[in-house]
Amino acid sequence: MLDYILVVTITHIVRFLFKPLRQPKVVSQIIGGVIVGPSVLKRSTWFKHYITSDGAQFLSRNLGVMGFIFFVFIYGVKMDPALIKKTGKMHLYVALVGISIPTIAVFGVALLLRKTMDKDIATNSSIGIIAAYLGITAFPVLYNVLKEFNLLNSDIGRMALAMAIIGDVLGVFTVVAFEAGKQGETGPENALWYMVSLVVIIGFVLFCVRPIMEWINDNISEGFPVDKSYVVAILLGALVMGFITDFFGLAIANGPLWLGLVIPDGPRLGATIVQKSETIMTDLLIPFSYIMVGSYTDVFAIAGVDWSNLAPLFTMVLTGYFTKFVSTWIAALYWQIPFRDGLTLSLIMSLRGQIDVILFVHMMDKGILKVPGFTLLVLMTTALTATCTPLISILYDPTRPYMVSQRRNIQHNPSNKDLTIVLCIFDTPSINGLIRLLDISNASLYNPLSVYALRIIELVGRSNPLFIDHVNQELPHIYRWTNTINTLKHFQELREFVRFQFFTSVSPKKSMFQDICLLSLEQDASLIILPFNKGGVHNHAIRTVNLQVLDHAPCSVAIFVDKGLLPSTNIGNSHRQYNTKHKFAMLFLGGADAREALVYADRMVANPEVSLTVIRFFSHNYLGDNEEEKKLDDEIVTSFWVKNELNNGVVYKEVVVRNGEETIAGIQAMNDGSYDLWIVGRKQGINPIFITGLSEWSENEELGLIGDFVSSPDFYGSASVLVVQQQMLRA
Structure with a gap:
């Protein structure tokens, strides 16, 4: 011994x-x-x-x-x-x-x-x-x-x-x-x-x-x-x-x-x-x-x-x-x-x-x-x-292929081209929320959606990872997710401008992000949508994968915290209920991620069912501003407002803050619990003045400081949260 x-x-x-x-x-x-x-x-x-x-x-x-x-x-x-x-x-x-x-x-x-x-x-x-x-x-x-x-x-x-x-x-x-x-x-x-x-x-x-x-x-x-x-x-x-x-x-x-x-x-x-x-x-x-x-x-x-x-x-x-x-x-x-x-x-x-x-x-x-x-x-x-x-x-660096110099994001996606999305599915219960998110992404004749649905399964009991394209390969019986595929196909039938293609990845937890990034690269995707869940060993693994994707993705990434988004939306009904208004709020704190989030929100507000409130934050006396970033922010916000000035469903507000505490106070002041979805950029380019003193509050790095705050149980209301990160050019 x-x-x-x-x-x-x-x-x-x-x-x-x-x-x-x-x-x-x-x-x-x-x-x-x-x-x-x-x-x-x-x-x-x-x-x-x-x-x-x-x-x-x-x-x-x-x-x-x-x-x-x-x-x-x-x-x-x-x-x-x-x-x-x-x-x-x-x-x-x-x-x-x-x-x-x-x-x-x-x-x-x-x-x-x-x-x-x-x-x-x-x-x-x-x-x-x-x-x-x-x-x-x-x-x-x-x-x-x-x-x-x-x-x-x-x-x-x-x-x-x-x-x-x-x-x-x-x-x-x-x-x-x-x-x-x-x-x-x-x-x-x-x-x-x-x-x-x-x-x-x-x-x-x-x-x-x-x-x-x-x-x-x-x-x-x-x-x-x-x-x-x-x-x-x-x-x-x-x-x-x-x-x-x-x-x-x-x-x-x-x-x-x-x-x-x-x-x-x-x-x-x-x-x-x-x-x-x-x-x-x-x-x-x-x-x-x-x-x-x-x-x-x-x-x-x-x-x-x-x-x-x-x-x-x-x-x-x-x-x-x-x-x-x-x-x-x-x-x-x-x-x-x-x-x-x-x-x-x-x-x-x-x-x-x-x-x-x-x-x-x-x-x-x-x-x-x-x-x-x-x-x-x-x-x-x-x-x-x-x-x-x-x-x-x-x-050999396995992430080297994901380092691309071409812009693959929503902001620079050509208007006459499909918005290509990789939809990641870790477990079947999350599918209803993800479908609702796709529904409010407002696919149309001029802005269709091409969605590559990727079911991600942990590799256990076998040594060879699998990556299966359902069109060209037969999926082993033990890895089938037929009910979820049928649900997505049914949604495709109801929304004629949404097209699905299905893939299955069976891989170890540490390597799951590689299949997500590889599929995004091969299909020239502009956005990866990842689900977020709190607590539990399984959800901890999902959070690890999410962080790895954020670090290495060849395109933009959106993390969706589903708290029951749009419960009144009838997915099984081919006719949308246009008398129903869904209230969304977009927190614009500046930077590349905020710009990407605003472009995505702009796409959603084209849907008559959606009303959107955009709150842009400014620092007192413009302290801490990056002039180049602010110029880009001004351009995207101006373009958004010119486009939506006559849209009664769009409200634009500005808030001036001195520190992170005032940022939180400003968000809480406008939160009356009536919003269905909060949209926020993750962290790139945010003026550090806006988040001063907030780092010790953060529990979930993948959501960023503001995204973590509005998704926490202590935040009033039951709104879902969408955290967006614009593609980071690494090449």
């Missing part, structure tokens, strides 16, 4: 120290295991005597094996083998080039150096498994690093994962071939027994276990948890499968992997299995796995052997790393992937991690590697990954 506490503590310390160097977690885990092992602490006789007894080591190694069993099992659950069918031609060719060339190169080098090798490595099966390991990049390794660095939803991240799945398929066949060859070295009957065992176990998993898992998944009612007995039985089944495959000589990791692959991924069963077991694996068992790795790793053992014994292995590994990087890069350039992106892809495909370490342990058990060779591979693996990850961070 002291080993466990030590390795966890050391791992966290190393991770903290290496954080500025952008190192992944796996590097600190391996280093933590090595420090606890004979390379550092176990060289002390006191430590060996008092801290690590034989019984503790036996328990630690068994728990370490269990950690690796659950690691491959969980990634088996998360993986979707059907994605191989959807792999593009470019992904396939780049992957095959990146696998075959290093494998052939390493095999050729090994044959040249065969006479100087250790006899256990010099066999054909041993050379083959080492060559194949150097050619293949494992999917779980990439997934962990890409998720950690928030690259899963990036173009390069998706490409790397697609290529890694191809590599994993080839990797499974390689391990099977290696095991068969190893068995065949002792006699052909052993190889035959191995193949028979393999066919029987795979048949059992496919034709017995898989139907059971599908039956369990299909019988889980929507919104109800999975029966705990099923979860416990499946987790025990992972251990049993590991024992069975190890007993039959099929490698202990194969059984749990195959079991994981036949469990339906995504929501319901797959998600539950991952949620229930991932914490146990990462926090409890995996540290023991790295203690086991560290116990095999002894840097002093390298010094104790003749370097000529390790030189062939070192040369093979170096050849594999170099040819893997170069061949992937050249293949990427051939397919016209940009130079910088191709370089990043090559570095990602060079990453090594947990699966490689598991393979090293397996080769130790098979007698192929001894402690010096094992230590060499662990050190080279750690060094390679530690070198590649900072370079990836330097070379």
Whole structure:
């Protein structure tokens, strides 16, 4: 137990120290295991005597094996083998080039150096498994690093994962071939027994276990948890499968992997299995796995052997790393992937991690590697990954494509062009408010709306993010939102100048904003509409996404705080009730965001149902004004007033204030609780005098100081709030 506490503590310390160097977690885990092992602490006789007894080591190694069993099992659950069918031609060719060339190169080098090798490595099966390991990049390794660095939803991240799945398929066949060859070295009957065992176990998993898992998944009612007995039985089944495959000589990791692959991924069963077991694996068992790795790793053992014994292995590994990087890069350039992106892809495909370490342990058990060779591979693996990850961070910024120099906002949207909106839907209850907001956006013959409705779902129980265009791709049944789509289509039928197109994004919380920004970029959107909800873990995640979108969006953004906007609007009625007036208020505090909000409000007031009060704030004696911003503000306000001077539904007022307290007082003075919607700019260009002393009141950064105030429960009335941020030009 002291080993466990030590390795966890050391791992966290190393991770903290290496954080500025952008190192992944796996590097600190391996280093933590090595420090606890004979390379550092176990060289002390006191430590060996008092801290690590034989019984503790036996328990630690068994728990370490269990950690690796659950690691491959969980990634088996998360993986979707059907994605191989959807792999593009470019992904396939780049992957095959990146696998075959290093494998052939390493095999050729090994044959040249065969006479100087250790006899256990010099066999054909041993050379083959080492060559194949150097050619293949494992999917779980990439997934962990890409998720950690928030690259899963990036173009390069998706490409790397697609290529890694191809590599994993080839990797499974390689391990099977290696095991068969190893068995065949002792006699052909052993190889035959191995193949028979393999066919029987795979048949059992496919034709017995898989139907059971599908039956369990299909019988889980929507919104109800999975029966705990099923979860416990499946987790025990992972251990049993590991024992069975190890007993039959099929490698202990194969059984749990195959079991994981036949469990339906995504929501319901797959998600539950991952949620229930991932914490146990990462926090409890995996540290023991790295203690086991560290116990095999002894840097002093390298010094104790003749370097000529390790030189062939070192040369093979170096050849594999170099040819893997170069061949992937050249293949990427051939397919016209940009130079910088191709370089990043090559570095990602060079990453090594947990699966490689598991393979090293397996080769130790098979007698192929001894402690010096094992230590060499662990050190080279750690060094390679530690070198590649900072370079990836330097070379590739996933938000770079969203940095555009063209104006994509409402203010500069041509009058004869559709206003293109990306409507983000995190949960179906928010849809009624969003529809009402679209309705008052006043689509017309000369100002139609093109709305790209994006349903955003958290990625759980699977590893591959999805981005689905409903026109070109079929949405998996577990992610369907048919009722919401039908509601939006019905609204489209009633409002002839509104056109919808539907998309679904399934991605981790940290990467959701990337799909929103990417869709906005590709569809040349002028506005992203985001819902806002207060309280709860789910809503905290939405707020995080909203902040990320505000920081990186390639167009303007509006955050809608829905408190029951326009409850009298009858969405199901094709005839609007023109005798109904809805009162809107627009707070104009100056700056780009306020100008964008005013243009949006101007669009709304063209609807006869809407009355609008615009309140413009001035500072006393024009203190704190930015002359350039004020000039732009004057132009937009004058243009608005000239356009609406004869509109009896528009009221314009001016308020002079000296500080934030007077700003709040001015807003409260005009609030009689009769307004249905408050419209306000977020923060860009606001005169700091208007908000002096208000920062300590703010709870929700994404709404800005004024938006947060008018949306707070303490603000009188039940009006909804629309906070607008104009596109920030970043290029």
